[in-house]
Amino acid sequence: DVLLKYFPRSFVETLSKKLGINQLYPTQVEAIKSGVLDGRDIVLSAPTASGKTLVAELAMLKTLIAGGKALYMAPLRALASEKFEEFSSFFGVFGYRTAISTGDFDSDDPWLEKYDVIVTTNEKADSLLRHKARWFDKITLLVVDEIHLIGSDKRGATLEVFLTRTKLMPRRPQLLGLSATIGNLEELAEWLQAKPVRVDWRPVPLKEGVYYNGEIFYSDGSSTTLDDHGTPLYDLAYDTLENEGQILVFSPTRRSAVSDAKKLSAITVKFLKPQEFRVIREHVSRLKSVYTDKVTLELLELLSKGVAFHHAGLGLEARSAVEKLFREHLIKAVIATPTLAAGVNLPARRVVITDYRRFNVELGYYEKIPVMEYKQMAGRAGRPRYDKEGEAVLIARSLQELEFLLNEYINARPEKLQSQLASEPVLRSHILSIIATSENVRSYSTLGRFLTSTFYLHQNKDYFFVIERARSILEKLVSSGFLEVEGEKLLPTQLGVRVAELYIDPETATQGLNFFKSREKASTLAYLYMISATPDAQTVHVRRGDEEWLEEKLKVMKEELGFEPPEDDIEYEFFLQVFKTALLLEDWINEVPEDVIVERYDVGPGDIYSLTLTAQWIAFALSEIAKLSGYDVHAVNLGVLSKRIEHGVKEELLELVSLKGIGRVRARNLFNFGYKSLIDLAVAKEEELSRVPGIGKMLAKSIKKQLSSREEGEVDEEQPELGEPGPL
Numbered sequence: 001d002v003l004l005k006y007f008p009r010s011f012v013e014t015l016s017k018k019l020g021i022n023q024l025y026p027t028q029v030e031a032i033k034s035g036v037l038d039g040r041d042i043v044l045s046a047p048t049a050s051g052k053t054l055v056a057e058l059a060m061l062k063t064l065i066a067g068g069k070a071l072y073m074a075p076l077r078a079l080a081s082e083k084f085e086e087f088s089s090f091f092g093v094f095g096y097r098t099a100i101s102t103g104d105f106d107s108d109d110p111w112l113e114k115y116d117v118i119v120t121t122n123e124k125a126d127s128l129l130r131h132k133a134r135w136f137d138k139i140t141l142l143v144v145d146e147i148h149l150i151g152s153d154k155r156g157a158t159l160e161v162f163l164t165r166t167k168l169m170p171r172r173p174q175l176l177g178l179s180a181t182i183g184n185l186e187e188l189a190e191w192l193q194a195k196p197v198r199v200d201w202r203p204v205p206l207k208e209g210v211y212y213n214g215e216i217f218y219s220d221g222s223s224t225t226l227d228d229h230g231t232p233l234y235d236l237a238y239d240t241l242e243n244e245g246q247i248l249v250f251s252p253t254r255r256s257a258v259s260d261a262k263k264l265s266a267i268t269v270k271f272l273k274p275q276e277f278r279v280i281r282e283h284v285s286r287l288k289s290v291y292t293d294k295v296t297l298e299l300l301e302l303l304s305k306g307v308a309f310h311h312a313g314l315g316l317e318a319r320s321a322v323e324k325l326f327r328e329h330l331i332k333a334v335i336a337t338p339t340l341a342a343g344v345n346l347p348a349r350r351v352v353i354t355d356y357r358r359f360n361v362e363l364g365y366y367e368k369i370p371v372m373e374y375k376q377m378a379g380r381a382g383r384p385r386y387d388k389e390g391e392a393v394l395i396a397r398s399l400q401e402l403e404f405l406l407n408e409y410i411n412a413r414p415e416k417l418q419s420q421l422a423s424e425p426v427l428r429s430h431i432l433s434i435i436a437t438s439e440n441v442r443s444y445s446t447l448g449r450f451l452t453s454t455f456y457l458h459q460n461k462d463y464f465f466v467i468e469r470a471r472s473i474l475e476k477l478v479s480s481g482f483l484e485v486e487g488e489k490l491l492p493t494q495l496g497v498r499v500a501e502l503y504i505d506p507e508t509a510t511q512g513l514n515f516f517k518s519r520e521k522a523s524t525l526a527y528l529y530m531i532s533a534t535p536d537a538q539t540v541h542v543r544r545g546d547e548e549w550l551e552e553k554l555k556v557m558k559e560e561l562g563f564e565p566p567e568d569d570i571e572y573e574f575f576l577q578v579f580k581t582a583l584l585l586e587d588w589i590n591e592v593p594e595d596v597i598v599e600r601y602d603v604g605p606g607d608i609y610s611l612t613l614t615a616q617w618i619a620f621a622l623s624e625i626a627k628l629s630g631y632d633v634h635a636v637n638l639g640v641l642s643k644r645i646e647h648g649v650k651e652e653l654l655e656l657v658s659l660k661g662i663g664r665v666r667a668r669n670l671f672n673f674g675y676k677s678l679i680d681l682a683v684a685k686e687e688e689l690s691r692v693p694g695i696g697k698m699l700a701k702s703i704k705k706q707l708s709s710r711e712e713g714e715v716d717e718e719q720p721e722l723g724e725p726g727p728l
């Protein structure tokens, strides 16, 4: 009935008939009461699965009916594509079109103009703003999912700057921020000039407790004794599975996640029904045709026993299979690392957090996880429709720890979000981008005003600290040639504008320019090393035992690398890490099979994907910088290298991999059968092509079709495929 005030009757009927929404959840009622459908700016903080997505959908629907356009921002690509699927069907029912754009940070994506709902990542939204996408003015509603990520050390600042920019727009779109529980919701909302709305309701009640010595002690003072099966995890798993529930376990490292999964397989296998096993087996055999590396093979073996591990090293398809099988109740337990806790929708009856510490790979030690993260993990407990109650359990090893966990986690309030803007590398990128890409921030005083509008200053009020830091950053940006000063005015150079558009750290560009200046040409390995040493790059970790073979390699490759390794111990450590990464990338572009890379570098397919995505982007950006600065040879070399990293191939295959459906393996097969170029393919018979290993009838047909449409000069106006270039 509330909805009839805002939507035509036919819409409300469609909601009920086609989408099964007959009654609003309290979260939705609260948000509507607070004015989300009357155009008010709102930050909504409510538990997982309490129906925040429908709030967003209704607000978007309202704005679309009024002739507007909505932008939906998610922190992770995986989450963005999950929402894209969801929105495509929801808005499709009402005749509106949804698009997703998460890659290619050097484009304003004009094709998006035709869509009503646009789903992006935070970084992509920021880059669209930098490129001054024309359709941005048409956005009437901005939905920011997981807005609490403004406090995340690595990526929070991007969101903060983006929100500051939209805050200062002359025609500011309506804002709807969504979040799990946060300590200082009011402070955040006040900064955004939005209304804070806090809802504690959960569709499935949550019980939180600590396991100690065979018993679970709950926060309400009650306790329960479990049957003894030898270890805490076994006790908890048996108890859940015997009652037909599923268990989600968070384990601190990848290694521990895999070993916990192996241990639990002894239990899960007993609860697997034959028909469930059959469905799982189908998925397993499909995945076997995609992956042959040892990480995935280990996973597949466990899947057949009704359990899986889940971490960022898994390839995309393997990960989504795990999620799907778990959601469909086919596998009984998932053991995940906490890193992914934020993004993935994996509800279970019982959530177990085996360790309140987490391994920080960068710092090399264990740290306490924040309460907020614990609450997010705990919030996954309880599946609507399946469970009457959800349960989150921490494991204590001593009485003291039991006390500690009850006080410091279960009964504790989540931390306050803190702005992360003031760190220098973050601030230098954003100051350059603000000056370079917005005409109205081009002087000391307007920059000062901009900084005053940030969450950082709202929280910290230490204006002079920020201004001092900004001044020293400005000096460096001027001396590196990205900015010029004319009296009061700050003017971006052409180079500065390009760096901001390319979405790289100014320091990355400076390192690139120094490299170009110092040599006329370079070996492929030297380029790969240079790319991997920039602050934008991702690197692999050097483990015990790596040092030896890396040093052996170094002996033979010093010449190629073109310089001496550093003497200093700490620098040397970083050097080895970058060197190992460069070797991995070199293997990748020399078509070393994925399973060999997984083994050699101790990474997973998911790591290869994200490493190469980032490296490819840096190579592309630096090739653009080289072009602009007159280093033509480097520009061409890096351009080719970027393409090779994208596809993981030698140069001779670049033409073939430009076809859809042709990756590094199939392209090599075609090449070996004598089809070395698009022209060779154009003159070949479809039947002959279909006989090449890995091609088959369907793909042969598709190749032919793609080639003939290229001849006719048709341009693909449709959405680019997922997984386009771009960091993250």
Ligand code: ADP
Pocket: 020, 021, 022, 023, 024, 025, 028, 046, 047, 048, 049, 050, 051, 052, 053, 054, 384
């Ligand atoms: P959140 O975004 O808060 O984590 P979701 O929006 O994903 O939670 O909601 C969890 C589940 O509840 C979804 O499966 C959704 O379809 C369902 N749901 C949400 N609102 C309603 C409603 N009013 N009636 C029935 N089901 C609903």
